[in-house]
Amino acid sequence: MIALLLRDLRLAVRAGGGFGLGLAFFLIVTVLVPFGVGPETALLSSIAPGVLWLGALLACLLSLDRIFALDWEDGTLDLLATAPLPLEAVVSVKALAHWLTTGLPLVLVAPLLGVLLNLAPQGYLWLLVSLALGTPALSVLGTFGAALTVGLKRGGLLLSLLVLPLYVPSLIFGAEVARRxxxxxxxxxxxxxxxxxxxxxxxxxxxxxxAVLRVNLR
Known part of the structure; x- marks a missing residue:
């Protein structure tokens, strides 16, 4: 499992779907919001938790279609399905690799971007806590969506449509934790x-x- 995790981490970085793309998108969202709503510090402070959570959520979507795509294209997924390692463990490792390359960097950089939105000083810790608790669920849900759409050509849009509704509860409670x-x-x-x-x-x-992967691999 450790070898599979290290392999997925290397592939995520080499394929360009790792932390760099997600962080760049997160930064762009955070920088553009003040231009859209105006420079009023009170307004920015009130919407900062929701904006930061929404930016992190959308940044997680960018690399979901890569979770199984490379393994599907080169036949590695078929080998993993027949390996002694249970397919449930393979899926868990994939989700962990996605969180380490996408979710964790977003968690670490979010407090820094909170400065751009005038987040209240007492909110930084709880923003960090809420993202640390919520982003693992985003990666696992995204892995489920990637399993549903594996093998589909141009399945990225369908993947987003399937996963976004599942992200809503985490978004609601995560933003509420940061706001409170x-x-x-x-x-x-x-x-x-x-x-x-x-x-x-x-x-x-x-x-x-x-279970979905087993159906798709038949």
Whole structure:
């Protein structure tokens, strides 16, 4: 599993779908928002948690179609399906590799970009916490969508349409955690709901993704 993880990390970086593309998109979204809504610091501060969460979510979408595409094209996916390693473990490793190359860099850079949106000082920690709890679910959900659309030509748009509705709960509760943290409000409920969503997705969806892959590989 470690060898497979290291291989996927190298492929993600070499294929251009790693942290660089996601970070560039995240930066562009954050920089353009003040031009669209105006330079009012109070307004920017109020919308900063939602904008940062939405930017991270959309940045995660950029590399989802690459999760299985390269392995499908060169036949590696067929070999992985027949290997002693369970397909559920393969899917989990793919999701982890996607999070390490896309989700984790977004988590680390989000507080820095919060400065551009005048995020309240007390909100930086909770923005970091909410993204750290929520982005693993985005990668696992994205892996499920990639498994559904593997082998389809130009399946990127379909993948986005399938995955975006599944991202909504994480977006709602993640942005709410960051917003309440910035305002100094009580945030136990949205924090627990966000953690529960991520835990449930991580526990259940690898089995669904593996089942879908087995159907697509027949």
């Amino acid at each position: 943290g910035a305002l100094g409000m009580e945030l136990t409920t949205p924090l627990l709901l966000l953690a529960g969503i991520s835990a449930g997705v991580i526990a259940l969806l690898p089995f669904a993704s593996a």
